[in-house]
Amino acid sequence: MTPAARLAAAIDLLAALEAESRRPADAIANDFFRSRRYIGGGDRRAISERAWGVVRQRLRLDWWLGRVGARPTPRLLVAAQLLLGEGLKVAEVLATFPGGQYAAPPLNPPEEKLLRALDARRPGSPGLVHPGMPENIRLDLPEWVMPGFRARFGDRLAEEATAMEVEAPLDLRANLLKATREAAAAALAAEGIETEPTRYSPWGLRLPSRRPVTQTRAFTAGMVEVQDEGSQLIALLADARPGMRVLDYCAGAAGKTLALAASMANRGRITACDVSVPRLEGAVRRLRRAGVDNAERHLLVAGDRWAKRRAGQFDRVLVDAPCTGTGTWRRNPDARLRTGPADLTELCVKQGEILSTAAELVRPGGRLIYATCSLLPEEDEAQVNGFLERHPDYALLPLAAAWDEARGRFPELGPVPVVGDLLVTTPVQHGTDGFFAAVLQRRS
Incomplete structure (x- = not known):
């Protein structure tokens, strides 16, 4: 594909993301490229990098376009990214929209006028950051996360926010x-x-x-x-051992189920639960490929009495709770655009309900592991503190104690990553996604 054709495809991909703003971007992108099998691997990477570059900078691009009264269409977003983010001149940006077969149509007179208005206001050096931006836009963060992130990071907020803009390692x-x-x-x-x-x-x-x-x-x-290293650490803290009965209560596509099964050496029994049929069906292929033969699946549905019938039967229950996913924004940059304060409120209620249900499934002396891929205290420490107040039969197991147990089984385990009783990983401090975990012991 020519550079102009790649840019046109990136604009089309951004339009597809706009059309389904509540659907995960990676799923939309997979469908987009699946329906265009003529696009080769190198072209696909170039198109994706162009589109994700816009998504990662969307808050700042919207601010810039708002300054000149422009609606953030995919075409103008790409043009603004080329002009401000990459430092191209107006004539060079116009040349990337040449028209003709497979290329994006030329910018029309109103679009060109907006582009020139942006050019008149841009700073002297390339870059989207402007001193007149609100703090959250300058940090590329939605306003609604700022209180929680300030509480979490303090003076490190700017550093952690910058790290969330960088593509995550594999x-x-x-x-x-x-x-x-x-x-x-x-x-x-x-x-x-x-x-x-x-x-x-x-x-x-x-x-x-x-x-x-x-x-x-x-x-x-x-x-x-x-699997991100931070996610692996949560599976380690579960301390699932051979012969145990283990429950992965919010299993999704079974990423942590696989790690738990390996920790159990395929001995004992592990149950993967979820509310999504497609996710559980997708888990089948992964379990088969990994050679896991001690796992079963269960679909959670409204009115299901499955949990009540299994009260007090599990040695370990892992709750990888549904959350805002703020810890994974460097990997899923679209999520910061799709999630809002109403989602946080709804999820906090759901997390508390899930914890209370899962707590009844743990046998006396067993453990409940609560985890999120969020860095917001409302979804993390606040949930644990609220749970312990409601459930005096549980106590927090200090992280150092759980870590020592894990090292006893896996001597290659690295140093305890944080000071304190709870696991909190961040991109800057640990080079991982942002994860939270607490190990809760049920009294015998």
Whole structure:
């Protein structure tokens, strides 16, 4: 594809994202490229980078376009990104819209007028940040997260916000049911993909740059799974051991179920629950590829008495709760545009309800692990504190104690990543996505 054709395709992809603003962008992009199989791998990467570059800077681009009274259409968003973000001159931006077959139509007179108005207001050096921006726009953060992020990060807010703008690395988890971490790394290296061990997780491998891992023999053979190091640490803290009965209560597509099964060496029983049929159906393929044979699935539906019939039966219950996903914004930049304060309010209520239900499933002496991929205290510490007030039969197990137990089983486990009783990982401090976890012990 020509550069002009790639830019036109990126505009079309952005239009598709706008048309389904509540649907995850990666799913829309997958459908977009699936229906355009003529687009090769290199072109696909270039188109995606152009579109995601706009999505990552959308709050700032909207601010700039608002200054000149422009509606943020996909065409103007791309043009503004070229002008302000990449420092092209007006004539150079106009040349990227040449018209003709496969190229974007030329900017019309009103669009060109808006582009020139932007040019008149841009700073002397390339970049979208302007001193007149509100703090949240300057930090590329929605206004509604600012109180929570200030409470979480304090003086580190700007640094952490900057890290959330950078594309996340690709982490893999070696599947101990199929291979050691060293064997998995060697298998990937034999296919030309070099990795390095992760800092904390004894199962993790990190790629210095994104590569097509899912096309390797190591992946198709089930030796590795894609999983952020922070997510791996949550599975480690669950301390799922061989012979236990374990519940992954909000399993999704079973990413943590796979890690728990490997920790159990395929012995014992693990149940993966979710409210989504497609997610649980997708888990089947992953479980089969990983060689997991001690797992079963259960679909949670309204009026289901499944949980009541299994009260007090599980040694470990992991609640990877539905949340705003603020800790994964560098990986899912569209989520900061799709989520708002009403979602936070609704999710906090749901998290409390899920915790109360899950607590009844833990046997006396067992453990409930509460986790989110959010960095907002309302979804994290506030939920744990509220739960402990409502459930005096539970106590918080300090992180250091849980970490020592995990190191006893996996000596390669790195140092305790945080000071305090709760796990909180961030891109700046740990090089992972933002995750939260608390280990809650039920009294015997």
